[in-house]
Amino acid sequence: MQRRLTYTVGKDNADASPRDWFVATALATRDRLVPSWLASTKRNYREDRRRVYYLSLEFLIGRLLIDTLTNLGLTEAMRDALAELGVDLDMLRALEPDAALGNGGLGRLAACFMDSMATLEIAAMGYGIRYDHGLFRQTLKDGWQHEYPEDWLSFGNSWQFPRPEITYDVGFFGHIESSRLADGMLAHVWRPGETIVAVAYDTPVVGWRGKHVNTLRLWSARAPDALRLDAFNQGDHVGAQSEQARAEAISKVLYPSDSTPAGQELRLRQEYFFASASLQDLIRRHMRQTGDIRRLADKVAIQLNDTHPAIGVAELMRLLVDVHGVGWKEAWRITQATFSYTNHTLLPEALETWPVQLMERLLPRHMQIIYLINAMHLDLLREKGASDAATLSSVSLIDERNGRHVRMGHLAFLGSHKVNGVSALHSALVKETVFKDFHRLYPDRIVNKTNGVTFRRWLLEANPPLSRLLADTIGAGVFDEPERLIELEKFADDVEFQNRFAAAKRENKARLATTVFERVGVRVDPAALFDAQIKRIHEYKRQLLNVLEAVAFYQDIIAQPAREFAPRVKIFAGKAAASYHQAKLIIKLANDVAKVVNADPATRGLLKIVFLPNYNVSLAETIIPAADLSEQISTAGMEASGTGNMKFALNGALTIGTLDGANVEIRERVGDDNIFIFGLTAREVEECRAKGIDARETIAASPRLAEALRAIAGGVFSPDDPHRYAQLVDTLTYYDHFLVAKDFDAYWEAQRRVDARWRDQKAWRRSSILNTARVAWFSSDRTIREYAQEIWNVAV
Ligand code: 26V
Numbered sequence: 082m083q084r085r086l087t088y089t090v091g092k093d094n095a096d097a098s099p100r101d102w103f104v105a106t107a108l109a110t111r112d113r114l115v116p117s118w119l120a121s122t123k124r125n126y127r128e129d130r131r132r133v134y135y136l137s138l139e140f141l142i143g144r145l146l147i148d149t150l151t152n153l154g155l156t157e158a159m160r161d162a163l164a165e166l167g168v169d170l171d172m173l174r175a176l177e178p179d180a181a182l183g184n185g186g187l188g189r190l191a192a193c194f195m196d197s198m199a200t201l202e203i204a205a206m207g208y209g210i211r212y213d214h215g216l217f218r219q220t221l222k223d224g225w226q227h228e229y230p231e232d233w234l235s236f237g238n239s240w241q242f243p244r245p246e247i248t249y250d251v252g253f254f255g256h257i258e259s260s261r262l263a264d265g266m267l268a269h270v271w272r273p274g275e276t277i278v279a280v281a282y283d284t285p286v287v288g289w290r291g292k293h294v295n296t297l298r299l300w301s302a303r304a305p306d307a308l309r310l311d312a313f314n315q316g317d318h319v320g321a322q323s324e325q326a327r328a329e330a331i332s333k334v335l336y337p338s339d340s341t342p343a344g345q346e347l348r349l350r351q352e353y354f355f356a357s358a359s360l361q362d363l364i365r366r367h368m369r370q371t372g373d374i375r376r377l378a379d380k381v382a383i384q385l386n387d388t389h390p391a392i393g394v395a396e397l398m399r400l401l402v403d404v405h406g407v408g409w410k411e412a413w414r415i416t417q418a419t420f421s422y423t424n425h426t427l428l429p430e431a432l433e434t435w436p437v438q439l440m441e442r443l444l445p446r447h448m449q450i451i452y453l454i455n456a457m458h459l460d461l462l463r464e465k466g467a468s469d470a471a472t473l474s475s476v477s478l479i480d481e482r483n484g485r486h487v488r489m490g491h492l493a494f495l496g497s498h499k500v501n502g503v504s505a506l507h508s509a510l511v512k513e514t515v516f517k518d519f520h521r522l523y524p525d526r527i528v529n530k531t532n533g534v535t536f537r538r539w540l541l542e543a544n545p546p547l548s549r550l551l552a553d554t555i556g557a558g559v560f561d562e563p564e565r566l567i568e569l570e571k572f573a574d575d576v577e578f579q580n581r582f583a584a585a586k587r588e589n590k591a592r593l594a595t596t597v598f599e600r601v602g603v604r605v606d607p608a609a610l611f612d613a614q615i616k617r618i619h620e621y622k623r624q625l626l627n628v629l630e631a632v633a634f635y636q637d638i639i640a641q642p643a644r645e646f647a648p649r650v651k652i653f654a655g656k657a658a659a660s661y662h663q664a665k666l667i668i669k670l671a672n673d674v675a676k677v678v679n680a681d682p683a684t685r686g687l688l689k690i691v692f693l694p695n696y697n698v699s700l701a702e703t704i705i706p707a708a709d710l711s712e713q714i715s716t717a718g719m720e721a722s723g724t725g726n727m728k729f730a731l732n733g734a735l736t737i738g739t740l741d742g743a744n745v746e747i748r749e750r751v752g753d754d755n756i757f758i759f760g761l762t763a764r765e766v767e768e769c770r771a772k773g774i775d776a777r778e779t780i781a782a783s784p785r786l787a788e789a790l791r792a793i794a795g796g797v798f799s800p801d802d803p804h805r806y807a808q809l810v811d812t813l814t815y816y817d818h819f820l821v822a823k824d825f826d827a828y829w830e831a832q833r834r835v836d837a838r839w840r841d842q843k844a845w846r847r848s849s850i851l852n853t854a855r856v857a858w859f860s861s862d863r864t865i866r867e868y869a870q871e872i873w874n875v876a877v
Contacts, residue, residue: 107239137386141183143698181215199288211299224672279358378418394496533861546585614712713738718763776822
């Protein structure tokens with residue numbers, strides 16, 4: 082550290098700022114993992130291991146200092162060493178900006194998977210984009226969300242290794258030249274009209290106990306020439322840099338694509354840019370190692386994280402056929418054997434398609450290849466006798482319905498040997514809905530891989546008090562073998578252990594109470610039930626249902642001034658896509674309700690509501706260990722899996738939730754008595770919608786809901802603008818697509834079951850302990866082991 086401070090940062094102790102100390106500490110930590118990194122890389126070559134490539138447009142990493150120290154087992158040594166220099170490790174920890182190269186669950190899953198792949202010593206590499214600006218920073222002004230650019234690189238990035246020598250050309254536009262070969266076959270060469278250079282930046286990813294270190298390789302875009310010197314010399318100083326600006330735009334900013342179908346050309350440029358650079362890179366490595374392109378599928382598995390890298394299917398075909406001279410049929414066999422694809426959503430508006438016209442212009446050779454794949458695929462169906470018009474049009478790569486579009490999900494499905502959903506329910510629905518016809522034709526292709534989370538970050542690092550207690554009680558080996566969490570079961574009724582378990586929770590709650598006060602100026606009592614809903618703001622996630630229940634609860638408290646209620650703190654956090662008007666209005670409503678409720682002495686302090694701004698991985702690490710109740714209340718059938726649900730349960734929060742995504746599997750494991758399930762099932766949602774989504778009758782039948790809606794529509798929470806929520810309440814009344822009204826009474830009743838359990842603290846603690854004890858299966862190590870064995874065919 083001292084050496085790094087002096088020789089890399091170039092400061093002496095007297096002048097060093099806290100940030101200088103952070104940089105010195107990060108670099109000193111990084112130094113400790115480099116030997117293992119180099120050794121891992123060598124071993125991968127020496128043992129000629131099958132490699133796994135995880136292609137993802139998002140990696141929601143968060144901070145790395147404590148994560149790296151924990152995995153290396155150096156946290157305490159570092160703490161002591163810094164203390165001797167008069168520096169506090171926890172103060173440095175807070176200075177690191179989050180690497181927020183993702184929107185939500187999909188990006189965070191990729192980060193958990195990187196951790197688990199390193200832990201399981203899989204020869205894996207993550208590929209993505211090194212965005213200059215990650216997910217926008219959210220502020221709340223008077224309860225309204227505002228977005229500001231995020232600037233994680235402004236003070237440099239101590240974890241990355243720039244690799245200016247590792248570059249690839251990525252083409253766009255242009256035309257195709259065809260020539261006849263000696264054997265009479267046609268050869269095609271794409272002559273791009275524009276070339277962008279992809280430059281590699283590597284971040285080491287260290288596994289548990291530092292045994293194996295993988296690489297996350299992120300691409301940054303550059304123009305081939307930094308400047309048009311002729312233009313510059315003629316005085317056009319800005320215009321001379323325009324090509325550079327156009328090129329760099331590709332890796333400039335992460336699309337906040339949760340909720341906005343990013344139909345922009347730039348988004349397709351991002352997708353092709355990173356897919357192409359990654360494939361060129363892995364093929365170069367493969368050729369160096371084997372010299373035989375035909376063995377690619379024996380040595381390489383590529384996982385497509387959603388359809389964002391799906392253009393890679395056409396790109397690999399192009400590289401194999403046009404560049405490496407492999408025949409079409411063999412190239413297709415190699416492609417299918419190499420790729421596999423994970424689907425993360427069923428929402429029709431989230432399924433990617435690209436206008437054929439755009440594709441023809443931007444990637445003309447790929448469009449030809451897609452047509453060829455489609456022709457071959459449809460011919461095969463005709464051979465199989467499945468050629469009725471309806472089937473053909475539903476499985477065609479081209480959607481002809483309104484303007485021709487390429488269906489990226491279909492391309493990913495066809496180009497892969499396995500396709501997976503991310504929870505048991507979701508995978509079943511994948512078979513029944515988006516890929517129904519494909520499933521009939523290829524019944525073995527769709528499999529389930531229920532998501533998981535890394536226990537290193539989400540338990541060991543985020544929750545030191547509980548981690549210490551676990552180590553004391555069942556031994557520190559639990560962090561090597563999470564299955565041993567089950568040994569906690571026998572302490573579930575042990576009052577002494579219950580007290581210690583509750584004391585750990587209380588410590589986390591006190592810490593969160595401090596954070597709440599610092600960020601929003603509201604005092605919350607750590608003795609109250611902490612009830613948290615933290616995730617992207619989306620109608621299907623139903624933050625509105627939670628706010629409505631809060632309003633009804635508030636009305637109950639003031640209507641019965643003599644009655645005792647279990648005190649609650651409702652915690653909200655999450656970002657809305659900038660263009661998602663309805664989601665932003667829900668944020669404003671939560672804030673408006675909070676303002677009135679928190680200021681009303683008639684609540685007797687029994688209900689507090691806080692909306693914490695700028696939700697990110699680090700804030701999640703503070704909230705989750707402190708939560709008593711985890712809100713997982715999406716409309717059944719709409720949340721593919723959820724992963725926050727797993728993190729909360731692991732940290733001893735009880736779930737209130739619908740039978741959606743992985744909630745179903747959490748219930749199977751923690752047991753019906755230790756989770757609060759309510760509401761319509763996925764099937765019932767479907768039936769209900771078929772009958773119509775007019776909620777007037779439902780509201781009329783629920784006086785409590787009607788009363789809450791009346792207050793909101795009447796401006797009780799928005800006296801400055803009494804009609805602010807008129808449209809919101811109207812939509813809910815006449816077009817209740819997310820079935821908020823339908824589920825309201827069941828939700829209310831489930832919340833009262835929560836209250837009753839809370840009043841019996843012994844029973845609550847027992848359930849809480851049993852949650853932690855029984856969720857070992859949701860470790861992402863288990864998930865990755867399943868991918869390795871059933872999809873990638875690599876030994877673990
Ligand atoms: C959703 C939407 C909704 C409306 C319009 C546009 C749009 C675009 C993207 C998305 C999210 C799709 C992908 C995604 O993030 N899925 C999440 O993946 C997690 C990891 O598998 C899973 O736990 C979440 O349930 C799932 O929503």
